[in-house]
Amino acid sequence: MRLPDTISGRLSEAELAANFADAHPPLTHAQAVVEAERCFFCYDAPCIEACPTSIDIPKFIRAIATDNMQGSARTILESNILGGACARVCPTEILCEQKCVHNTREEGQPIRIGALQRHATDWQMEHGGQPFKRNVLTGKTVAVVGAGPAGLACAHRLAMYGHDVVLFDSHDLAGGLNEYGVAAYKLADNFAQREIDFLMEIGGISFVGGKRLGQNLHISELRSDYDAVFLAVGQAGVRALGIDGEHVDGVMDAVRFIEDLRSQDKKTVPVGRRVVVIGGGNTAVDAAVQARRLGAEEVSLIYRRGYEHMSATPVEREWAQTNGVTVKIWASPVKIVADNGALQGVEFARGIVGSDGRPQYDLTDTFVVPADMVLKAVGQLFVPDDVQEESITISNGRILVDDQYRTSLPGVYAGGDCTPGEDLTVAAVRDGRDAAEAIHLMLSGLSGQ
Known part of the structure; x- marks a missing residue:
């Protein structure tokens, strides 16, 4: 008897443990x-x-x-x-x-x-253990919204200076992308939480989960209750494909798929037999490889431009291919193919480089890749709705900050993926650390804000 196309528990617990063990x-x-x-x-x-x-x-x-x-x-x-x-x-x-x-x-x-x-x-x-000690307590308190790499780095540096910090996050656990958005085999053995425990050993940092800006957490209240506010809310939104059939059952965001893998027992996470991942970044690679390691029989990662345009590094691309992922380039999704609401595959148009250097796609030259599961990994977005109730300046879809990480609201700072710059974990850590230095100067009366 043929099993359903998308199910959980394709592999045994022993196989899953081996597949999601430390990759390196x-x-x-x-x-x-x-x-x-x-x-x-x-x-x-x-x-x-x-x-x-x-x-x-x-x-x-x-x-x-x-x-x-x-x-x-x-x-x-x-x-x-x-x-x-x-x-x-x-x-x-x-x-x-x-x-x-x-x-x-x-x-x-x-x-x-x-x-x-x-x-x-x-x-x-x-x-x-924790190698740093707190300075003399200052009596100042700082609210950090977002407990990912930027927020954690900011909180630790502020605590080290003797300030008290409250970390707010929409999730139940701190960690941000390290906890919910990175392939399980990269941060195996619950490393993200073990590192957070290590960081928190400095003292002076408390965590409050289940708090989301604009819903049950408001900047105006934080400004009133705390001496400073640091926004490290990342990019909670995901780009849409903008094609017909995008909402058919079986089509989902790769970010959600990865979060499910990180927050649930892996044997309960469903995966298709034939999985198509649309995108060319590290999230696409993480989703594709993990789908394969969950037991998918065929996984295709399909990108609209050439290898040289992919944001996934050559090492990541090679990792995908050595894990049995088929990588196809110069193909743009045209529509999701479904039969009476049942996902059948994705239709793609073949692309070339135009005379102006931009990609061009021939809608008369298309092909269909069969799929019973489609993962969208075409980029993440900062969600400005979370801060629009306040007069915080947004520029090109990010929170605008100056060279001291100050926003347009006095006493409110921001850093990490929600501000302009490269979307790298290490860059977010730098932003959080340097913003903490700026906040410390302000709280010490040594800066203009």
Whole structure:
């Protein structure tokens, strides 16, 4: 008897445990020391310039080479308190490791900076605990809205300065994308929550879940109740395909699919036999690979332009393909194909590069990819409705801030994916950290706001 096309429990618990285990096992200490000793410990190291949080990379690697694990971890964490997660999820191949001078040598193998960073931060979490202490308490309180990487980094730095922080989030758990939006095999073994527990050890930070701006949380009230407000609300919206049939059963947002995988028992998450993922970013890759690892028989990741235009890195694309995902390019979705409301597939138009350099699609030259599940991963959006009740300036779909992360409302700051800039976890951490520095100056009476 043929099973339904989209079901949960396609694989056994043992198979699921293996498929969603740590994708890249950590270095042993001996391996880490050998790798660290390859480093040239460059003066004016280009890898530091390539790191959004400006970690002193040669310094922390030298500390590993001399068996000073505590010093190594502290060097990382004083710049990036979420260094453990960033070591696992950041595209180091296009950041620090891309700038490593070893790339210019004959062997062309950069230092494995991400793996070494993970080794040091994991050691600290397992052996040393929270390395920072709070300053003298100031009596000031700050509301941080959004408990993702930007909000967590801001909260920790403010707590370190002696301020008290309340973290608000719409979810029941803190972590943001690290908890709900990253492939399970990248942050395996409940790492996101373990890192948050580590961060919270500093004290002075409390978390309140189930709070959403514009619904049961309002900026005007926060401004009245707290000495400062930091908005780190990320991008809660998702782009629509804008095609016929988009709302047919079986078509869903890839972000929701990934969240289900992170928040539910994996054997209860349904997946189709034939899954089509539409998009070309890391979210698309995460969704496609996880669908395959849930037991989908065929997974196709289809992008409207060429490989060079995909926001997913070459490493991520290769990861998808080695996990059995078929990647197709230059194909734009035209409509969802359904029969009496039952999903059948997706019709795509073939594309070419026009004379003006822009993609062009021939609607007379189409093809259908069969599917019983379609995951949309065509981008996320900041939802301005959450702040429109206040006179906060929005520009190009993001909250506009100055170089001190100040919004147009006095005492209200913002950072992370809801503000202009690159959508990277490490960049969000930098924003939260630097916004905390600006807020601290303001609370100390050393700035103009």
